[in-house]
Amino acid sequence: MQVAFFSTKSYDRTFFDRFNNGHSFTYFENKLDHRSVALASDHDAVCVFVNDVLDQPILEALAKSGIRLIALRCAGYNNVDLDAAKRLGIGVVRVPAYSPHAVAEHAVALILTLNRKTHKAYNRVREGNFSLERLEGFDLYGKTVGVVGTGKIGEVFAGILQGFGCRVLAYDPYPNAALESRGIAYVEKDTLLAQSDILSLHCPLTPETHHFIDEAALQKLKPGMMLINTSRGALIDTHAVVKALKDQRVGYLGIDVYEQEADFFFQDLSDSIIHDDLLMRLLTFPNVLITSHQGFFTEEALTQIAQITLANLSACEQGKYLDENTIVKPA
Known part of the structure; x- marks a missing residue:
């Protein structure tokens, strides 16, 4: 699966590359918003974090570029318009618990x-x-x-x-x-x-x-x-x-x-x-x-975030869903 990562830092690249199980990643430091959404073109999925913007206009733009899956590398999903995602057939998965x-x-x-x-x-x-x-x-x-x-x-x-x-x-x-x-x-x-x-x-x-x-x-x-x-x-x-x-x-x-x-x-x-x-x-x-949202920032948590996100990507690629991690099933 071709995955565009947004809001990435060096530690994201380190842990996701360490546990990558066959996916292709493109890392962007940019936050996902109306200015950067075009970067998702030519990818199958986007991987996003807590401050990325996933409102209706962004989701519509993602759908037009062929994105069919949003993989949140966090537990919260208040930044995602779930109704719009369902209507557009975009799946939404998350990491419900990480250390x-x-x-x-x-x-x-x-x-x-x-x-x-x-x-x-x-x-x-x-x-x-x-x-x-x-x-x-x-x-x-x-x-x-x-x-x-x-x-x-x-x-x-x-x-x-x-x-x-x-x-x-x-x-x-x-x-x-x-x-x-x-x-x-x-x-x-x-x-x-x-x-x-x-x-x-x-x-x-x-x-x-x-x-x-x-x-x-x-x-x-x-x-x-x-x-x-x-x-x-x-x-x-x-x-x-x-x-x-x-x-x-x-x-x-x-x-x-x-x-x-x-x-x-x-x-x-x-x-x-x-x-x-x-x-x-x-x-x-x-x-x-x-402190600047560092509560999650331990080696154990970063390991679990990477491993669970990768499991979500692999399951969706195979047409399967990890129920407790899936918020919206892709069309």
Whole structure:
């Protein structure tokens, strides 16, 4: 199968070439959008990532160029117009799970770093400043941690926090029996917001979860709590959270995703002017920690992403479908 890869970096090429089982790849660093869609010509499929654009006009252009399969090398598919894909006969496959430990552990890393201020201590010591002033944290033991979304990542995250001795509460329309058997209680959204010292988001972005944390939700939070998001940026209303940070309703914010990240993340912009006043405002807060969508970025996860994506491509080439990985079957 001839596959056009978009939004690729060196690590994508390394892992996909390592496990390639007979397909032909063309790697493009370009993000897939209206300017780059023509690059998909003369290919059978496109392989895309979280910030590639797959709306109706792009899908129509792909269909005209002969593309019959979209292989997402990620779990989320909120960037794909599924109705248009079905109508055009384009198949859509994804990687539903790739080392859930990677993202869950990164969420914990954000919590520990924000709490114990290790990033600030590291910079101080490098400058010969060994003062402990303003580095005070708190014990995680005994704190109440709310988990929104208890799929594979949320389940792993909840288990890690139980290991710290935290009281874990969960919110999900579809409770996870394994977590309930470990004593984790499912509660209503308002209860979760009011009781959580730390709230971590691990749900997909859907119309129902868009701005799950909005101004109304922020008003219900325990003052000074910690908010963590390693899922999708638009789960949080960024304008509202900036106000909550200023009002000290949110005491700590750790995000690995951002609503407008497609214009910035996965790029080196250190010599550029960043034209996003909201992102720059977030960076001025001393109690905000932002990483650039690196939660998935472990050797184990990259290996699974490559292997599962390649299995999807091979199955579709043979007219077969891996059901749990298939969102839309090609015509």
